[in-house]
Amino acid sequence: MLVKVFGSAVFGVDATTITIEVNIDKGIGYHLVGLPDNAIKESSYRIAAALKNNGYQLPGKKITINMAPADLRKEGSAYDLTLAIGILVASGQIQPEDVDKYIIMGELSLDGSLQPIRGALPIAIKAKEEGFKGFFLPKQNAKEAAIVSGLDVYGIENVQEIIDFFEGKGTVEPIIFDTREEFYKTLDFPEFDFSDVKGQESIKRCMEIAAAGGHNIILIGPPGAGKTMLAKRLPSILPPMTLREALETTKIHSVVGKIKEAGLMNQRPFRSPHHTISNVALVGGGSYPQPGEISMAHNGVLFLDELPEFKREVLEVMRQPLEDREVTISRAKFTVTYPSSFMLVASMNPSPSGFFNDPGSPNTSSPNEMNRYLSKISGPLLDRIDIHIEVTPVPFDKLSDSRNSESSASIRERVTKAREVQTLRFQENEKVNYNAQMNTKQIREFCALDENSKQLLKNAMERLNLSARAYDRILKVARTIADLDDSPMVISNHIAEAIQYRSLDRDGWLG
Structure with a gap:
């Protein structure tokens, strides 16, 4: 039968x-x-x-x-x-x-x-x-x-x-x-909150800008300065997931069998792979292709702690997914594509000893050791990271301050408001949702500069020897700063602040 x-x-x-x-x-x-x-x-x-x-x-x-x-x-x-x-x-x-x-x-x-x-x-x-x-x-x-x-x-x-x-x-x-009812009923706030962070106001400002525009960010500072603590709190200031994003994210995690009994994911994923990870585990693939960490972080945050400790070839395979926000795995008989629209948050010590540019501690690394350490991160990869910021240790008087810092909920309100402005700006383009995703044409349209701003940016480009991609990154970050200021135009103040967030382009870091 x-x-x-x-x-x-x-x-x-x-x-x-x-x-x-x-x-x-x-x-x-x-x-x-x-x-x-x-x-x-x-x-x-x-x-x-x-x-x-x-x-x-x-x-x-x-x-x-x-x-x-x-x-x-x-x-x-x-x-x-x-x-x-x-x-x-x-x-x-x-x-x-x-x-x-x-x-x-x-x-x-x-x-x-x-x-x-x-x-x-x-x-x-x-x-x-x-x-x-x-x-x-x-x-x-x-x-x-x-x-x-x-x-x-x-x-x-x-x-x-x-x-x-x-x-x-x-x-x-x-x-x-009931998908909608369950999604909103179980929507809760992340575990970590910025109210726990003492001092570091300039770093919080950077994290707010990164969250508002969906920008990749790298934190550079000595051990114990709070880089990991700050990175873990980034999801708490990201806008709440939409139902569409929740379904997309749940689908990816379903494929690898990582869905909890609740069914629908409503918190943005935070993935933090160890630095010994292979390139297949990071971007996906294998004999029977499976999503990698960058796809598991879709609509969320991928945190790479101690970035120079990762193998260089592992980091290089991220370059294309960072640009295209998807990764394609090709085999002889089939091709599969995984979405990978994530925020990259990386951290690193400024030198092998960890104390380069720290006035309170001696730098014990030789120039050769410094060059070997920093050469693990390629220029093209750094160009894809919009914000570079130095993190310094918090002094005792701020650590011992009993007053509460600004909560994630307050920061999140400003971030969400800025994202709403961007959603309205890009409503005619389904592939672009926030400033970090802008293409060259949109940058020229939405980041028009006056003469003062153009001259300021020109001087910075010449002095820091920035690439064309870094130029675009500065404009994108400046557009986000303007959105947080509720400004329709990008002005010189926004450009000046955005230029400050290119620490690794300065003399004395990468040569």
Whole structure:
């Protein structure tokens, strides 16, 4: 008897429906075709044990299973439940009328219980697009998939539950999930707050500008100056995620199986990989491509602590994603693209000893050591970072000050207001949402300068020997400063402040 059931495979951040054809005929054998990986090939043992422990059996006949399209590589153990139901229907042990109207996915344990899967959200989105009636999957993934409206999502704990459903004697009901209500109900404030930071007013100002315009920023200072503490608080002043951003972010994290039981992510991600990370782990890829850290930070913050400690080739692979805000992984037979629109926040010591330019501590690094240390960061990468700022240690009188600093909530209000101005400015361009994303044409249009500002910028360009890309960065930052000042024009004060935030372009840093 020939039966068709349906599963799904995830490539990139999108799903592809997989048709699983099960044919049972005279003879003996278990034949699985359609480019399955080892985890799928081993499924027969899990399926046999799970069915036997629930009162069913793997028929002692010739079982041929084709996973179509046959030229598409299938991976993972999430097809266990799909194959098991196909075998039960083809062997006549259950006789459902509409099994082909559902997507069925789940990894089986030997007792028939189900283990969570990856990519539940993109699978649910594809199922709705293709007109499937419902989606059966492990209960742990049910809320994640139920974000998609117009699709019946059934979270089950055991293979027996889906069998009972198809035999008309089950009580399993579809999950009810109001996406908007859950998104706003669980929207809370980040854990870290700028009110905890003593002193560092100039650095807070830089962080506010970076957040308002979506600018990449690097913090340079000696150990203990507070670089990591400041970076961890940046998400607390970013504008709240929109529902669209939340869905985009949840989809990426779903692909790598990092979604919590709540289902919908509503906090901007903060990713802080260790400096030993490989370039594949950072940007994504592998034999079976998966999103990397830069995609996991989509719509949030990627923090690279001690930037010169990262391998140079790892840092260089970020250059293209920083410009294009997406990363494309190409293989011989397919290409996948992951979104990677993130704010880069980096920190570094000014020298190997950590105390270069610190008047309170001696610099024990030789010139050769300094050059070797700083040469790990290429000029093109630094050009893609809009704001360079020095962080100095906080003096004792400010550390011991009992007065509270300005809270993240107050800063966030100003940042959100500036972002609203930018949203209105770029409303006709879907690819640009804030100042850091402006292209050359938009910079010329929205960052027009008067003669005083032009002369000021010209002098800085000549004295600091800045590149054309650095010129554009200064204009973008100046536009953000003007937005925070509620100024329609970029004036010389805004340009002067923006020039100050190019510390690594000055003589004495990178030569």
